[in-house]
Amino acid sequence: MRHDPERDAAAYLAGELGALRRLWFERHMLDCRHCWAEATTARQGRMLAESLRVVAPPSTRERIRGVAELDTEPQRRRWPYLLLAGAVAVLIAVALAMVPRLTETQPAPLVAAAELQSADALPLGQEPGPPLARIGAYVWRGTAQEELGEIPATVYSYADPDGRRVLVIASARPFPRAVAAQDLEPAPSWLAEVDGASMLCADKNGTSWLAVATDEATALSVGRALELT
Numbered sequence: 001m002r003h004d005p006e007r008d009a010a011a012y013l014a015g016e017l018g019a020l021r022r023l024w025f026e027r028h029m030l031d032c033r034h035c036w037a038e039a040t041t042a043r044q045g046r047m048l049a050e051s052l053r054v055v056a057p058p059s060t061r062e063r064i065r066g067v068a069e070l071d072t073e074p075q076r077r078r079w080p081y082l083l084l085a086g087a088v089a090v091l092i093a094v095a096l097a098m099v100p101r102l103t104e105t106q107p108a109p110l111v112a113a114a115e116l117q118s119a120d121a122l123p124l125g126q127e128p129g130p131p132l133a134r135i136g137a138y139v140w141r142g143t144a145q146e147e148l149g150e151i152p153a154t155v156y157s158y159a160d161p162d163g164r165r166v167l168v169i170a171s172a173r174p175f176p177r178a179v180a181a182q183d184l185e186p187a188p189s190w191l192a193e194v195d196g197a198s199m200l201c202a203d204k205n206g207t208s209w210l211a212v213a214t215d216e217a218t219a220l221s222v223g224r225a226l227e228l229t
């Protein structure tokens with residue numbers, strides 16, 4: 001999406017942005033100095049205007065003007081605090097908006113799969129045999145039965161000569177979709193980054209498959225080798 005600092009910030013502060021555009025703008029503002037500055041300035045301006053209205057409502061304007069002419073010092077001293085309060089309010093609003101993203105976690109079965117991928121050793125057996133004996137430089141080293149979250153799964157472990165590991169995981173139950181996953185053909189296949197591991201997920205003949213690799217290219221090549229995508 002393109003940015004338009006002045007209009008976006010004004011619409012954001014006025015609450016006129018749609019939900020998606022609002023989310024986008026909040027995230028974008030963290031990286032874009034122009035939009036951030038525009039929102040901060042606009043927010044401070046609005047707070048100043050509002051505080052002016054509070055300080056001098058029409059009904060008491062004359063009385064306050066009279067007081068202000070006698071002694072304007074107390075009001076002048078308030079401006080820096082109001083500006084500071086405005087800046088702090090913006091920071092708090094942005095921080096609160098970030099909280100759900102920071103705590104947004106991947107589904108437990110996928111987190112468990114990522115942990116397996118980086119585990120020191122897996123309890124491997126020879127049964128059942130793998131869907132493929134080798135995938136490129138990766139050779140099947142054994143099979144483990146694991147519970148990933150609530151999902152019982154068969155984990156085929158592959159390693160290349162450098163000891164890099166690829167897991168091919170099969171289950172009769174579908175794996176949950178990763179947060180921020182990217183769609184692949186055929187639907188509902190997806191590709192995602194989960195806790196440092198690259199995952200490709202696809203369904204085939206009633207089995208849900210999850211390929212877990214150190215990088216996206218490897219995950220994709222496993223998907224192709226298994227004819228999942």
Ligand SMILES: [Zn+2]
Pocket residue numbers: 003004005028032033034035036
């Ligand atoms: Zn921007």
